Amino acid sequence: MAMNLEVTEVMGRENRLGSISGYCGSLRDLSCKARCGGVKGRERCFSQDSLCNAACAQGTLSLIMDAAIVNHGPVGCAVDAIGSNFVLRTMQRLSGAPEHNIRFLSTNLRESDTVFGASEKLKETIRETWRRYEPAAIFVCSSCASAVIGEDIRAVVSDLKGEIPVPISPVSCEGFKSKVWASGFDAAFHAILTDIVKPPAKKTNVVNFINFFGSAKKEIAELFARFGVEPYFLTAGSSIEGLSRLSESIATVSICGTLGTYLGTGLEQKYGVPYVQSMRPHGIAGYEDWLRQLGSAIGKAAEVEAYIAEERPKIEDELQRLRSRLKGLRAVIGMGPGYSFNFIRVLGELGIEVVWTSAWHFDPRYDSGANVPELEFLAGGGAEDIPFTVSDQQNFEVMNVLNTLKPDIYFSRHPGTTVWALKLGYASLCVNDEYTAFGYKGIVNFGTMILDSITNRSFAELFAKRSRLPYTEWWFQQDHAHFLAEEAGSRAAASEPAAAAIGAAHE
């Protein structure tokens, strides 16, 4: 299935991929429905604050070292500048680049602007951004307010094109556009793909490496050197010039299937750069699948086999020792879909039983039309069937489940989601580094981290004793799917069969 790259703005994932943010059932059921095209999202009549796609779009674009962002919105929408600045400054320090603050300006929409429009204000802010920094590109991001009042960002950008000699790229990422915040990655990558990437002048031995923050850059560069290729990490720490040449690369990989689908598929479709759609390189099966498919894409299959044969035996003893210590532990996972599926597999490799998983959304397929390979692996015999829900970080549901299942450990990945399991008295480990369990050494490190967490329980136990939970007794007596409506579009209360289904799945 071909992507339509000619659109001015990319649709949210619900409309483009059929993605959902509400589901309650099991891993196999979900896989089966995804394959048959029958996944229907269920809505909630009660919800907690989740995340918005603008944060993902702006987070992705603002870490390009020499670009600038203009957010056309009230000042709060530009708050991402604060966190991104911290990351960018770290990138500068690590790479020895000159240290400067992020170039991220807000048009500061005010009440009168919502009445009279603010196109002039936007124009002035873009001009001022150019005057101050002469960035290599300017990304202009929309907000809920600018979208509702009908600001024509494209027209403003088009007016300025003759005046400012670098790409100015509109990014449509207003928060209400999608409940799947990963849609913001797509909006950012659409801007890069359409306004920054140039047709190839030559072919290189570079592998485009789509990731988040890049803690394992050094290890990956060393690994790739064995296969005669070089990684180009993006977007954190990348440059506009570097991104403009993504079309020349030999292949694209992504550390997260959710993150990379739009750009990876787009580069393959538009410029013929193969997108490696393996399982992700977490744990042993994922790492080897990833290496083999990468090896095949870059014509280094034999070298990859030699590497695997040489490296894998080195961790066998340590892995056995860890498995014997971790065996029998019961875990709950709450992460984005990419990491959820990968970590069900990784924990299985460590001998840990995953008793329930919640993914923050679910893509029944990726932009290439392919099913999610990690889910195919698990549903095809890679794991036992387990209860599986999709929720956009709905903490009340997770807490209800934890309280019912009483696992040994909870695995989180997103800011602010780790402490709650700890307050219930369970060990809780945040897998916030995208390279956790990466490769052979990674899984040993990860297993050791888990062992440490469940062995020294002092912080968790004392903290849990002193914590009050912000939920009523009533809520803990309900089924966790209580507020999940039966069909897409309905806001009605959950039906009995839904509650019964998850009840059965828990057993």
Add this chain to the structure above:
Amino acid sequence: MSDLVEAPRFVCALGAIKSVQAIDRAVPVLHSGPGCGAKLANGISEQNGGSPSGYISPQIYPCSNIGEREVVFGGAERLRQTIENALKVIDGDIFVALTGCTTALVGDDAEEVVRSFKGADKPVILADTPGFIGNNIRGHEIVLDALIDQYMKGAKVEPGLVNIWATVPYQDAFWHGNLRALERLVASLGLRPNTIFGPRKGLAALDRVSAASLNILASPWVGLGAVHKLEAKFGTPYLHYPTIPIGPHATGEFLRAVGTAAGVPDSRVEAAIRDGEEEYYYYIERSADVFLETRAMARRFVIIADSDYTLAVSRFLINDMGLFPSKLYITDDAPIEHRGRVAGYFAEFLHGIKAEVEFSADGGRIHEEITNTDFYGRPLILGSYWERSLAKELRGHYVGLAMPVVDRLILDRSYVGYEGALRLLEDIYGVVLETFI
């Protein structure tokens, strides 16, 4: 002049969710897009002193998570459902519905929805805080107004009970330590302080607000509306002290002002001041050589912060420590009607010293100006994380104390009073002493 904001030092009005959270067991209920709460809270609490969570957190806040459908068809019903179920699910004492940009622009009648919960088991009130009406400091004032107008009732006045209002919770990363320090100062005069923010306060403290015999406001402008409103509604007089007191000069002045307003005998006030100063000057005397002989120390300082800190810290450094100000910057988007009066405070330092002060939220422009300023040596730069690279560029000393305080963990630290001034000196010299020449 352009209205743009670069290097934001505040968020939008909906950031008042953190003012609600600062009230123990109060629950913000957002009627907004799906990411507002997490993004705003991240900026003013996680990236500002490192305190994103608590009894509740953005992950717990009920939110209508407005999508395309509500933008088209309206979201009032969604808000009603969210409040109704929040009351069942969340164990809180008071629920504050806050509106965001989208729901205000599509015209949801949130007031009508909130009014329908008048008979609910728990109080439900409304704060209208769409992001485009101003920043989170404005939002904080809207929440205070909502509490006074929609929740507080009259009570019998208790002599000696005084309310303290100071900096904006979370916007000031040191807010809680500062409130505790102010409480201790006021208690040292034999008064009973009441503050609504912080642990073990909550509804009980809110209920006592109208019983106070005096409101003490230690802030240049934030909270003036609230003390006026409390005076109008409950007849409570107020004392307006221009900012949080830091160091012996301001703290003595503050204690005398409170003593006079609350009818505390002079002898008691003077005894409290004597105790505080004796303790303070013991440490100053021990370390005066360091203040006088550290060759890398700056003599000129610049502050880029909210009205309260710019004023409080410059008063301390000038009136107590003998330093000289360069041009100072106030970044809190103070309302125009307060700016003249606030600027006037900067003409009242000891020895006739005055400081030029500019109100601007445009960090990029402020940096351009500071880069072109002659500090006659190394500058001491007190501001936010945004100033860190600027300080490096100018070979200056940098102390982060204004939002966003990205690179520090702030637990109970405070710069208020005698002890607070010692902490500030430790923090300044902690940076200065990394450098010999």
